[in-house]
Amino acid sequence: MGVLAKQHCEACRKGAPRVTGDERRLLLEQLPDWKMVDTDGEEKLQKVFKFKNFAHAQAFTNRVGDLAEAENHHPAVLLEYGKVTVSWWTHAIGGLHRNDFIMAAKTDEAFIV
Numbered sequence: 771m772g773v774l775a776k777q778h779c780e781a782c783r784k785g786a787p788r789v790t791g792d793e794r795r796l797l798l799e800q801l802p803d804w805k806m807v808d809t810d811g812e813e814k815l816q817k818v819f820k821f822k823n824f825a826h827a828q829a830f831t832n833r834v835g836d837l838a839e840a841e842n843h844h845p846a847v848l849l850e851y852g853k854v855t856v857s858w859w860t861h862a863i864g865g866l867h868r869n870d871f872i873m874a875a876k877t878d879e880a881f882i883v
């Protein structure tokens with residue numbers, strides 16, 4: 771398991787620091803195929819995971835949900851046939867916190883085809 775995936779989230783609070791600049795670049799380098807997207811004026815980390823059928827995609831969605839509950843940090847997840855789109859951002863700050871990069875790394879670890 772990578773270093774980032776072993777870390778844990780801190781409590782989300784208004785005023786927590788957004789991840790910017792070099793720190794953001796270095797974190798993104800550890801997260802293959804995760805893209806920065808901007809929806810409704812909020813930056814998010816997003817990745818599409820592919821599966822051979824709905825059941826595998828659903829099982830992955832549940833693993834991500836369990837991770838979210840364990841860390842008290844929650845994603846948006848779009849479950850489709852053979853495909854799951856996961857988006858991470860921090861609602862409390864309307865953008866990206868280090869927690870989101872940690873959760874993206876944990877999400878990658880939960881991806882077992």
Ligand SMILES: C[C@H](O)[C@H](O)[C@H]1CNC2=NC(N)=NC(=O)C2=N1
Pocket residue numbers: 781782783842843844845858859860861862863
């Ligand atoms: C009270 C509780 O800690 C908060 O509502 C948490 C829950 N999960 C969360 N998840 C995410 N992604 N962002 C948050 O700001 C957030 N806040």
